[in-house]
Amino acid sequence: MTLLLMLLMLLLLLLSVGTVATNHNEQNQCTLCVGHSMVAGMQYAELTILKEGRSGAYFGVSGGSIDTPTPAWLLATCLGSLFCRHELADAATNGDWEGRPSYGEIKQGDVIGLLLDLGQCTLSVRLNSSWRGVMVAPGMKDWDGAEVPRLAGPLRWAVSVGHGASVRIERRPLPPSLQRPSLSA
Secondary structure, eight states, rough: OOHHHHHHHHHHHHHOOOOEEOOOOOSOEEEEOOOBOSSSSSEEEEEEEETTTOEEEEEEEEOOOOOOOOOEEEEEEETEEEEOOOOOOOOOEEETTOOOOTTSSOOOOOOEEEETTTTTTTEEEEEEEEEEEEEOOOBBBBBTTOOOOOOSSEEEEEEOOOOTTTTEEEEEEEOSSSOOTTTOO
């Protein structure tokens, strides 16, 4: 077997396993998936909770760099709420959404799926293969009544891992059944 073929097989194996992020520090550790910028259409990724840790993880999409204030829309796994960072400030807001998992519902071993639909500007959530709801949509409000920033590409999958937590993030094909929740439900 040639070296090139062996390297290709290793790369395919790594891609099928996904990326594991573990945090042994007191501060949250943030990661953006590089090399895959999403600008249109529907995209899907899954996060598996390998170890819960003290504050869980945040999983979603971000508009750019972790180092600079850019918009981010993330599911807070410990609370089930939307965590949204605004583009022009380090300030962030939280928001409720219909179908939101309750506090402590997401636990070790659970698989969270996110469906990003840039045509509809929505981010929908699945928990263990069951659609839970639309977490981000045009016109949604945060806990303070302010409008949640509109989803717009280019975006990247992002995860922020809390102290003691470990997660695996995988970009996946669209689920066979896209019977996701409607905005009017």
